[in-house]
Amino acid sequence: MQASTSMPASHISQQGTAAFYRHVLNALNASGIPFLVGGAYAFHHYTGILRDTKDLDLFISRRDFQAISDALQNMGYKTELTYPHWLGKLYFNGDFIDLIFSSGNGVAEVDDDWFRHAPQIDMLGVPIRISPPEEMIWSKSFIMERERFDGADIAHMLRTCAERLDWPRLLQRFDAHWRVLLSHLILFGFIYPDERDLVPAWVMDELLDRLRADTHTPPSEQRMCLGTLLSREQFLPDIEQWGYRDARLAPDGPMSEHETHIWTEAIRHKH
Structure with a gap:
């Protein structure tokens, strides 16, 4: 039986993590505000790989964050906008x-x-939708920190989802960052040499044609480092000491100086 969406958070305090997740999922379904389950749960759905996870990842529109936060706080939960450019948290x-x-x-x-x-599935007895495989591959492809590299996740997603991927849409997602996608596809052929044909030949031809054309084009004079799109920490010397422009910053990138400052300051708290 599904938990009541009107039940305050205090009523589930002794029922454990699964009850907490179920309560929130039911509450959000009742609110009508769209959300998607991602992270380890979606990854398991697509690949069959099960792994321990310390939290639940819900993907939402930025415009809906405040409405979701207000609704959950009214039920007794604590929420915060942890990083204004990408992430909030719900605690219980x-x-x-x-x-x-x-x-x-x-x-x-x-x-x-x-x-x-987004496909629809059941999770903990609750009907929910999960992040599409194209968006999971897109977002995970940029995670290349010293302590975390999601390349294996990309390879596993490609192995199990390649035949149903919307490849034109995936290429569109990467857009100007197509070299990141190409790097993962090349690694996929190395990891699974007997299954490299899961990646359509036309996709490889398209990306290699771009690479060939780019190779014969004079390089940019902007002196920009796009490494900060892959790691918030490992390319700081390029920005702070060597004079490269940070590709994250507007107008070239999606972030403000204030947002990158908050994200950089958080590095010292993870160690």
Whole structure:
């Protein structure tokens, strides 16, 4: 039986993490505000790979964050806008849920297409929708920190989802960052040499044609480092010491100086 959406948070304090998740999912369904489940739960649905996770990732539109926050606070939960450019959190009795509306680099913003292409499944007895595989691959492809590299996740997603991917839409998602996608597709052929044909030949031809044309074009004179789109920490010397422009910053990128400052300051708290 599904938990009542009107039940205050205090009533589930002894029922554990699953009850917390179920209560929130039911409440959001009742609110009518669109959301998607991502992270480890969506990854398991697509790949069959099960792994421990410390939280639940919900993907939402940035415009809906305040309405979701208000609704959950009225039910007794604590919420915060942790990083204004991509992430809020919901806390309860030592558990938490991430409310995600973009990516750490600001590139993979949750827009209407996330919801338009989202499959529906049941989770904990609750009907929900999950992040589309194209958007999961897109957002995960940029995670290349020293302590976390999502390349294996991309390879596993490609192995299980390649035949049903909307490849033109995936290419459109990466847009000017197509080299990041190409790098993962090349690694996929290395990881699974007997299954490299899962990636359509026309996709590889298209990206290699772009690479060939780019190779014979004079390089940009902007002196910009796009490495900050892959790691918020490892390319700071390029920005702070070597004089490169930060590709995250407007007008070239999606973030403000204030947002990058908050995101950089958080590095010291993770160690």
